Amino acid sequence: MEKLLKGLKKFQDEVYPEHKDRFEALAQSQDPDVLFITCSDSRIDPNLITQSEPGELFICRNAGNIVPPHSHETGGMTASIEYAVSVLKVRHIIICGHSSCGAMKAAMNPLSVKRLPHVKVWLDHCRAAKEAVQQKHDHLTDEHLDEVTKQNIILQMNHLKTHPAVFSKLHTSEIQVHGWMYDIKTGNVEMYDDKQTRFITV
Amino acid sequence: MEKLLKGLKKFQDEVYPEHKDRFEALAQSQDPDVLFITCSDSRIDPNLITQSEPGELFICRNAGNIVPPHSHETGGMTASIEYAVSVLKVRHIIICGHSSCGAMKAAMNPLSVKRLPHVKVWLDHCRAAKEAVQQKHDHLTDEHLDEVTKQNIILQMNHLKTHPAVFSKLHTSEIQVHGWMYDIKTGNVEMYDDKQTRFITV
Amino acid sequence: MEKLLKGLKKFQDEVYPEHKDRFEALAQSQDPDVLFITCSDSRIDPNLITQSEPGELFICRNAGNIVPPHSHETGGMTASIEYAVSVLKVRHIIICGHSSCGAMKAAMNPLSVKRLPHVKVWLDHCRAAKEAVQQKHDHLTDEHLDEVTKQNIILQMNHLKTHPAVFSKLHTSEIQVHGWMYDIKTGNVEMYDDKQTRFITV
Amino acid sequence: MEKLLKGLKKFQDEVYPEHKDRFEALAQSQDPDVLFITCSDSRIDPNLITQSEPGELFICRNAGNIVPPHSHETGGMTASIEYAVSVLKVRHIIICGHSSCGAMKAAMNPLSVKRLPHVKVWLDHCRAAKEAVQQKHDHLTDEHLDEVTKQNIILQMNHLKTHPAVFSKLHTSEIQVHGWMYDIKTGNVEMYDDKQTRFITV
Amino acid sequence: MEKLLKGLKKFQDEVYPEHKDRFEALAQSQDPDVLFITCSDSRIDPNLITQSEPGELFICRNAGNIVPPHSHETGGMTASIEYAVSVLKVRHIIICGHSSCGAMKAAMNPLSVKRLPHVKVWLDHCRAAKEAVQQKHDHLTDEHLDEVTKQNIILQMNHLKTHPAVFSKLHTSEIQVHGWMYDIKTGNVEMYDDKQTRFITV
Amino acid sequence: MEKLLKGLKKFQDEVYPEHKDRFEALAQSQDPDVLFITCSDSRIDPNLITQSEPGELFICRNAGNIVPPHSHETGGMTASIEYAVSVLKVRHIIICGHSSCGAMKAAMNPLSVKRLPHVKVWLDHCRAAKEAVQQKHDHLTDEHLDEVTKQNIILQMNHLKTHPAVFSKLHTSEIQVHGWMYDIKTGNVEMYDDKQTRFITV
Numbered sequence A, B, C, D, E, F: 001m002e003k004l005l006k007g008l009k010k011f012q013d014e015v016y017p018e019h020k021d022r023f024e025a026l027a028q029s030q031d032p033d034v035l036f037i038t039c040s041d042s043r044i045d046p047n048l049i050t051q052s053e054p055g056e057l058f059i060c061r062n063a064g065n066i067v068p069p070h071s072h073e074t075g076g077m078t079a080s081i082e083y084a085v086s087v088l089k090v091r092h093i094i095i096c097g098h099s100s101c102g103a104m105k106a107a108m109n110p111l112s113v114k115r116l117p118h119v120k121v122w123l124d125h126c127r128a129a130k131e132a133v134q135q136k137h138d139h140l141t142d143e144h145l146d147e148v149t150k151q152n153i154i155l156q157m158n159h160l161k162t163h164p165a166v167f168s169k170l171h172t173s174e175i176q177v178h179g180w181m182y183d184i185k186t187g188n189v190e191m192y193d194d195k196q197t198r199f200i201t202v
């Protein structure tokens, strides 16, 4: 915690002054073009990997970069997506998964989270991704982690398309949905190609 | 979107090489000490304002930096908090609100979101903060935005303490909960002081 | 009711004897190949329009031929789909909407069901279809009924793909999802063509 | 699937022409007198066993002919019942269970569906029927299948009476609720007699 | 509050000594025969009106003496009923409504609670009672308060019978359900007579 | 049951006449100052232990004197609290736990209620109390029953503070929340002291 407080002081003394103009310009409101949905994982910094500045990315983060399918029940993702699309009118939504994801590992090994009732239920939103890979290979081992993670990105893109604001703006081409797979070790990002129905390196 | 892709390329070509060692060291797992909960607002970059590096902050973000009170129902926040506390064993949880928050403005003016069913229900988790300020002053105007935002941070800290893992670790002093109010325009951060029951400037 | 009881007697006296062998063969179990999801509307008889016999179609019917997106909450559709796919191992799922659908009319005119709390909430599962058509034309009139109905079939197909058993079997091509639009007046059926992304007459 | 498409063509070429007048008369709206709730089982054809024509039965079907008790939560059955009673003003509701029901078998053997999370939860709506029979006999074997199925019909009739529109129209005798037990093998139907509190053969 | 503390002291000094033996005998466990469900109304004292002693009545109280129909969702009533019937094995359940009930008045005038979101939703569990009376008379005035209250008692008895433990024990006659209407002003109690389907004075 | 009916007659013949004036004065409405939340346990009589009269305590009772944290979902406690605070404008809320509580015992031994699905889920609202005590001592035995019960009272007080009406009235000091621990055997009551953060004997 002390390190954080020192960092905060450093930000105020050294970094903020450089960005003073931008921050003052942004003081009253935001106008981002992109909704960026990614995992809570501490190794991911969306602004760093896209070299974007404050004001550019509206960011939602949870364990597993999960978008629950739309339902009458309101949750943080459902509300934040509605806000981003209908109020901020973002034109792009990126769902960004990543290598070595603890949530995906847990989804592949439900027993490992049997004492974590909410993690277990939350990861049920990834179950279809795991089962798709398992059914294709007739078994599932740690080596399938990346494949499950990619399948999960596709699944969450499906889920996203059940949200009314997204479904209707896709129909009129006012919005685009993207799937990214970020490799922490190498910094590479593979992107989902709708036509080839597979991930390709940029 | 093109700007983002260029930024990504720049990250890979120019930034990643500098951090290569750190990213490779982090490739297999994470071990953050802090769970950082903040708003999805595009103007907030937690890693920037705390000058922290990848691997230090487990970050949850949603519209309004809301932590729903614990319930049998699982949501992204409930699951991510359980994961951070019970699996990653973070020792600090920071709830960081901010100036000029669109979610707080909407919570103060429910009519403005009447056509956004999920935003409206989600912001019901802030209702008590708004009503507390309103009841104190017998009315509510735009000038109370900061006061409502601060009251909301306190409210979400209350909510956090209903989550089993947090409640029990508070009892044994294994975890600490912090409330931050970040001013976008000036870079200042006020922190909630439990003993004085008010926010103080660091 | 008397007409029904007479019909039942007629069935037992005149129709059952003809089908006796088939019914006796089916007495112990069923093995349908198709899950047929359609509206409760009294004018639709799935066995009649497909000229299929008892034992061929596992049939789910509700107002609006709606498939709620998958969630942790269990409902009749979610359970029946799971049963059909995982226990009966059907290889085709048909979602069949129809002309002059009262549910679609109500979805287009929410005010007409404001005193019917459950109908109103249930039809929220069609909202995206209505909004897609409305957004495309910038307005919505009774003449868009067929377009909304078709869009709803596509939407429910999307919803269907969020159900784990369906998602994973689609990945391995063990199952196919079909969208039908049935015209009560003429008996015609248009089918959704995935490649052309539109309905075509058979 | 090919068989179905052929059947559809046969319907259009040979069957529809005979019914052309009826279908054209029904093209704009429906006015059924009966809400018929039955199992999704492929061996049941409500129109066949009641020899009724298109337009006579508003039909809801799910695995186990289940009517969840009324609650604030909206599901397909709750909404469809509300629609049938309040909009279509049906005067009769028939809950039709049947012999050799896979859902009832699963309700009696919960272990058989332990890998089917939604089926398991859905069948919890039948648990009381199973427990009533089990408690009466102090044990439960496959031989009790018909008894559980009948008890389930009575239970679902109880559930039905918790739905506001049904409860209030029963109070004014504007609606009647019926319980049918259909035997697939013989075509017989036993009906529940409220006064004798048992099923009797018609 | 001071009055309460004085009363507590009086209880300890003057009343407890008289009951010392009974309280000591009850110190380890309870074995009540009756589950008594009544309104939270401050004017009702179940032990007073039945002249029963500590240990005789397991008491559940909420605004409106409401028993939500059984569902997968767990609430206080659902759990407490399950506990009373399955653990304590009570043999009688009394649902006791009362004259001048604020909850019933609110159920009859939903507008009066439009700013009380939870009261409004909770009273939806009484809606059917109100609608039954309204439909019978074609209108509803304050004079129907007692009639709605009685109808509500019947409705909650219906709801009670959807709870598995109650349904199955009713089937084996191990439990009895009673409906009481208590008049605060006169101390009279009318009881529901199942055969006459109306309330009769004891 | 007969004993109860005799008690009721005795109340009407002997007790009511003494209180006639009070009951007639209360016939039209109530105006309690205190919301008293306690366990359904048959050994607790709130009016007896506080020597209070009809009209003084608005009483909510359920197994375990539990107050679920506030959520969008409405339950009996949520609605009754809203009614007591916003309509009746009570100025004190007492949460009263007690010695030898069956619900607390069950919360400490979840296996004992594994066949009671709703009791199990309901007691999940006490889980944090149990885990706090368990974590402090590194184990949990029957001897910790009182400690868990007290911790549960504190937990439910936390939950209570997430309810909007309570949170905002605490902010303006219009309401006070109290925690009581009642010992059935001795009649003693310990009260929670906010400043000392422990229970003290009155």
Ligand SMILES: [Zn+2]
Residues within 6 Å of the ligand: A039, A040, A041, A063, A064, A065, A098, A100, A101, A102, A103, A104
């Ligand atoms: Zn991750």
Ligand SMILES: [Zn+2]
Residues within 6 Å of the ligand: B039, B040, B041, B063, B064, B065, B098, B100, B101, B102, B103, B104
């Ligand atoms: Zn914000």
Ligand SMILES: [Zn+2]
Residues within 6 Å of the ligand: C039, C040, C041, C063, C064, C065, C098, C100, C101, C102, C103, C104
């Ligand atoms: Zn229809």
Ligand SMILES: [Zn+2]
Residues within 6 Å of the ligand: D039, D040, D041, D063, D064, D065, D098, D100, D101, D102, D103, D104
């Ligand atoms: Zn069946």
Ligand SMILES: [Zn+2]
Residues within 6 Å of the ligand: E039, E040, E041, E063, E064, E065, E098, E100, E101, E102, E103, E104
């Ligand atoms: Zn009352």
Ligand SMILES: [Zn+2]
Residues within 6 Å of the ligand: F039, F040, F041, F063, F064, F065, F098, F100, F101, F102, F103, F104
């Ligand atoms: Zn207790």
